[in-house]
Amino acid sequence: MNYNWHWKVLLETEPGGTGTYLHYLIVGLGWTLATALAAWVIALAIGALVGTLRTTPIKWVVRAGNLYVEIFRNVPLIVQMFLWFFVFPEFLPKALGDWIKQMPPPWASYIPAVLCLGIFTSVRVAEQVRAGINSLPRGQRMAGTAMGLTEAQAYRYVILPQAFRIILPPLTSEFMNVIKNSSVALTIGLLELTGRARAMQEFSFRVFEAFTAATVIYLLTNLIVVLAMRALEKKVRVPGLIAAAGAPQAGH
């Protein structure tokens, strides 16, 4: 294949004049992480709540939880992005909708992106939390209530601490999914890492240098996340509690 590599392009100044292309991409990584982390906070909060509620014996709560999960699981992420960005402000009171639309960049795309990714991921977290709770022997809950704990206390002190330890590995891959999925935000104008690699390719005409650089940055980020989560797993491990290996799952 005849392609002339020109790696020095990374050290040339980008047209915006903020610094080198490499710096431009690193700032993109900053936006990727800022989006992913904020979305992850939302996803964990809603996901833990919805996932737990779906294991309670109250029928209508379970139904509502199922409905929430089905809605946000069956619409593609990019379509949800468009809904938050183009459609959602139209259904708000006019003044509020206009205020959102007129926020200075990048906030006008950052905030819808975070909301969208957070809720999209919360559904997947909810599924993991529910699976984690259901994987515990029923005796755990019964023993808890037999000792005089209320239902809520049994969740707080017996079920959830074990369930969260079990689902830590799948949650790690969900976190890496948020980082990857944040790239879809480029379609609503957020210049995160993939968006900046694409922009760099358009400015400099150096296609493969730009994408290789972005790929390497993603790989390094993944490596750091995996190492950090492994350390966390070690730290919270309860001696004697062996987490069952999860069944293979579909993913993207």
Next chain:
Amino acid sequence: MVSGFDFDVIQRSWGYLFREGMTFTLTLTALAMAGGIVFGTLLAMMRLSSMKPVSMLAGAYVNLMRSIPLVLVIFWFFFLVPYIGAWVIGAKEPIKVGAFWSAAITFTMFEAAYYCEIMRAGIQSIPRGQVWSGYALGLDYWQTMARIVLPQAFRNMLPVLLTQTIILFQDTSLVYVISATDFLGAAAKVANRDYRLVEMYSFVAVVYFAVSYGLSALVRRLQERIAIIK
């Protein structure tokens, strides 16, 4: 707001949306599923191979694909496929490849990594005794795989393979980034032409939801039937 909802724009563009857009989406999904499962099964067999270089090569490919965003993979292949094509046919200049074939190659290569992990779990779920009895009957590796291991692995993994395909169906909407006219792309073009973004994107969401939800309900029923037989 809702009172000003212009349903007419959907009716006007119905043919374009479904005949052009949905056909693109469904063809792409079907091709990528078929290609992805074939290539993914080969990758899974490579990953489980006792030959170290073979299993490491497949492992590296799968981990690479699973570590970078699909959007970036779409960009990669969009620019890479013309070069690979030129290399294959020995042309001097990068060849021209349309958005559809570029997307078909991208999704086949990308989904293969995910199908591979599913098939690997499926192959590993078959007791070793099945393989040994195959060899004891005088079958070679390929015969044992094709006649004994893979049919059982496919059957065990069918619900997960189909769930992955539903995800693939949703993910094909990302070809929007290379301006392909899939279902979302067609709707986006109408939306921008007629300035009817609210109507079009809401309609797209409803259609994707209906198809995905319907298919996943079918998969659940299938899963129950397989579970009973086992």
